[in-house]
Each structure stands twice: as C-alpha cells, then as structure tokens.
Amino acid sequence: MTTASAIRTSTGSTREKNRLRPEDRAVHDWYRFVLSFPSHLVRDYLDAFGVDSTQRVLDPFCGTGTTLVECKKLGIPSVGIERNPMAGFASRTKLDWSVDPDALVSHAGEIAVRALDRLQGQGIDDLGIAPLFQANNPPIAALRTLPSDRLSLLLKNSISPLPLHKTLLLLDILEQRRDDAAYPHERLALAAALVSKIGNLHFGPEVGVGRIQEDARSSVRG
Ligand SMILES: C[S@@+](CC[C@H](N)C(=O)[O-])C[C@H]1O[C@@H](n2cnc3c(N)ncnc32)[C@H](O)[C@@H]1O
Structure with a gap:
C-alpha cells in the first residue's frame, strides 16, 4: 500500500474527515470556504512526503491558505498563488501573525x-x-x-x-x-x-x- 492510499483509507466517514478539528480553529477559522482543504489532511500529506524546513512548498491554487498556514505552523517556507482576490486576501491575512x-x-x-x-x-x-x-x-x-x-x-x-x-x-x-x-x-x-x-x-x-x-x-x- 502506498503512503497516499494509506491516507485515503484511514478510518472515519468522509464528512468526519473533512471537518475542521477544534485545535485547528484558531487560525483556519478566520475564513474558510467550501473548497478549503481539511488542515489535518494537509499535515498528513506533508508528513507522508517528508517535507521539512529545508524545502519550499508551492501551492499554485492556494484558496484561503490552508496549505500555506499548515506549512507556516511547521516552519516550512511556502509560496501561494490565487486568482480569486477574496481568497487571496484571506490567505494573506491568515498568514499575518504579527497582530497583537x-x-x-x-x-x-x-x-x-x-x-x-x-x-x-x-x-x-x-x-x-x-x-x-x-x-x-x-x-x-x-x-x-x-x-x-x-x-x-x-x-x-x-x-x-x-x-x-x-x-x-x-x-x-x-x-x-x-x-x-x-x-x-x-x-x-x-x-x-x-x-x-x-x-x-x-x-x-x-x-x-x-x-x-x-x-x-x-x-x-x-
Ligand atoms: C480547492 S481550492 C484550493 C484549496 C487550497 N489549496 C487549500 O490549501 O485549502 C482551489 C483554488 O484554486 C483557485 N484557482 C482556480 N484557477 C486558478 C488559477 N488559474 N490560478 C490561480 N488560482 C486558481 C480557485 O480560486 C480556488 O480558490
């Protein structure tokens, strides 16, 4: 079984797997939309692909920034591209942790x-x-x-x-x-x-x- 298929067959209903976990709400809940990836899925993939801080992640369709935020949490440099200005604004804002x-x-x-x-x-x-x-x-x-x-x-x-x-x-x-x-x-x-x-x-x-x-x-x- 490949790592990716192991992720796909992990237990739980699809609805449950797509739900945002309470510990992920602090950043991700600033703004999400129906196309946002579940944050724990992004973490699973970063882990499965062995991505670490020596690499850089490109998300060319970054939406409201789930992948970029997860990378930031793990200290992994990342870059996103998004054509929808509202989603792009949400990504940029969720990545700005300088606010008091x-x-x-x-x-x-x-x-x-x-x-x-x-x-x-x-x-x-x-x-x-x-x-x-x-x-x-x-x-x-x-x-x-x-x-x-x-x-x-x-x-x-x-x-x-x-x-x-x-x-x-x-x-x-x-x-x-x-x-x-x-x-x-x-x-x-x-x-x-x-x-x-x-x-x-x-x-x-x-x-x-x-x-x-x-x-x-x-x-x-x-
Ligand atoms: C499934 S969502 C992205 C989810 C995101 N990767 C995440 O981590 O939650 C796909 C996004 O791709 C954007 N998109 C579609 N076509 C695009 C294009 N040609 N260039 C940049 N973004 C595009 C859409 O506006 C949408 O926000």
Missing part, C-alpha cells in the same frame, strides 16, 4: 461601540433592548445599500436590507478609525461573519440562499 491579539480585540471593541452609537442615533436597536429606548429615538434612517452595479453582483436575497445597512456602516467605521495592524483581520472577520451569520447564504455544499433573516444583531453582551 489584545490590541486587536480592544480596537474591535472600540469599533463595535461606535457602530452601536451610530445605529442608536439612526433609531436602530442592535442590542435587542427596544422598545424601552425606542420611544425617544428619531425615526429609522433610510437604509444604505450598494450602488446598483455592485448590488447586481450579489445573489438575489443573499443579504437582507437591514444587515446590509449595518455591514456598510461597519465598513465605514473600520475605514474612519483605521488601525493598520488590525485592519485586515477586522475586515476578514467581517467577511467571515457575512457569509456565515449576517447574510442568508447556505452551503450545501453548493452555495445558495437559505433562510431569509431580516436582521443580524451584534453579539455584544452587557
């Missing part, structure tokens, strides 16, 4: 507070504490949307009007309060939340529109 986690969380918290303030000023209750405060609020502002040429690129109903408004407001605040060290990770976190929580996308594994949710609230707890 405490500073990132603190800056993201400041962004959240500003966003909540702005929404409240627009009469939009994002914390689910209305109607106590709603009576004193001005009427809900006109919801922002994308220019029609960009809106037409989205799958119909893939995001509802209120979550889109909140997302555009967050993007604005991220830009206005930009912290260069945190900016890529904050935008990638927003992108991950957009496809998994804020929007209405469903992956099965083909991408489509699932349950329509009219709102997407902050998970900030008092």
Whole structure:
C-alpha cells in the first residue's frame, strides 16, 4: 500500500474527515470556504512526503491558505498563488501573525461601540433592548445599500436590507478609525461573519440562499 492510499483509507466517514478539528480553529477559522482543504489532511500529506524546513512548498491554487498556514505552523517556507482576490486576501491575512491579539480585540471593541452609537442615533436597536429606548429615538434612517452595479453582483436575497445597512456602516467605521495592524483581520472577520451569520447564504455544499433573516444583531453582551 502506498503512503497516499494509506491516507485515503484511514478510518472515519468522509464528512468526519473533512471537518475542521477544534485545535485547528484558531487560525483556519478566520475564513474558510467550501473548497478549503481539511488542515489535518494537509499535515498528513506533508508528513507522508517528508517535507521539512529545508524545502519550499508551492501551492499554485492556494484558496484561503490552508496549505500555506499548515506549512507556516511547521516552519516550512511556502509560496501561494490565487486568482480569486477574496481568497487571496484571506490567505494573506491568515498568514499575518504579527497582530497583537489584545490590541486587536480592544480596537474591535472600540469599533463595535461606535457602530452601536451610530445605529442608536439612526433609531436602530442592535442590542435587542427596544422598545424601552425606542420611544425617544428619531425615526429609522433610510437604509444604505450598494450602488446598483455592485448590488447586481450579489445573489438575489443573499443579504437582507437591514444587515446590509449595518455591514456598510461597519465598513465605514473600520475605514474612519483605521488601525493598520488590525485592519485586515477586522475586515476578514467581517467577511467571515457575512457569509456565515449576517447574510442568508447556505452551503450545501453548493452555495445558495437559505433562510431569509431580516436582521443580524451584534453579539455584544452587557
Ligand atoms: C480547492 S481550492 C484550493 C484549496 C487550497 N489549496 C487549500 O490549501 O485549502 C482551489 C483554488 O484554486 C483557485 N484557482 C482556480 N484557477 C486558478 C488559477 N488559474 N490560478 C490561480 N488560482 C486558481 C480557485 O480560486 C480556488 O480558490
């Protein structure tokens, strides 16, 4: 039996084998998509092929960077190529470990507070504490949307009007309060939340529109 076929016949269902393991979530969960390789499979292959830090791995279709991240974890130099700008951005960001986690969380918290303030000023209750405060609020502002040429690129109903408004407001605040060290990770976190929580996308594994949710609230707890 060759090493590669030994990997293929290892125990467990395909679904189980494709699942991301808890210990792999810290980096890989920043952004994954349906085409991402399972990280433990990449490790198995690096091991099976005896790849070490004296070699360099080329992933010419690097997607969201699973192979490159696994190489980085093992101290193996690697290079990736990716034609999809979003996937390329995810790869680059996941490979940037220079960000200070405490500073990132603190800056993201400041962004959240500003966003909540702005929404409240627009009469939009994002914390689910209305109607106590709603009576004193001005009427809900006109919801922002994308220019029609960009809106037409989205799958119909893939995001509802209120979550889109909140997302555009967050993007604005991220830009206005930009912290260069945190900016890529904050935008990638927003992108991950957009496809998994804020929007209405469903992956099965083909991408489509699932349950329509009219709102997407902050998970900030008092
Ligand atoms: C299966 S995914 C890659 C998974 C990735 N190797 C990993 O470690 O998780 C394939 C990727 O190839 C990219 N791709 C397809 N054609 C390409 C091309 N001609 N040049 C560069 N990337 C390409 C796609 O955009 C997609 O992100």
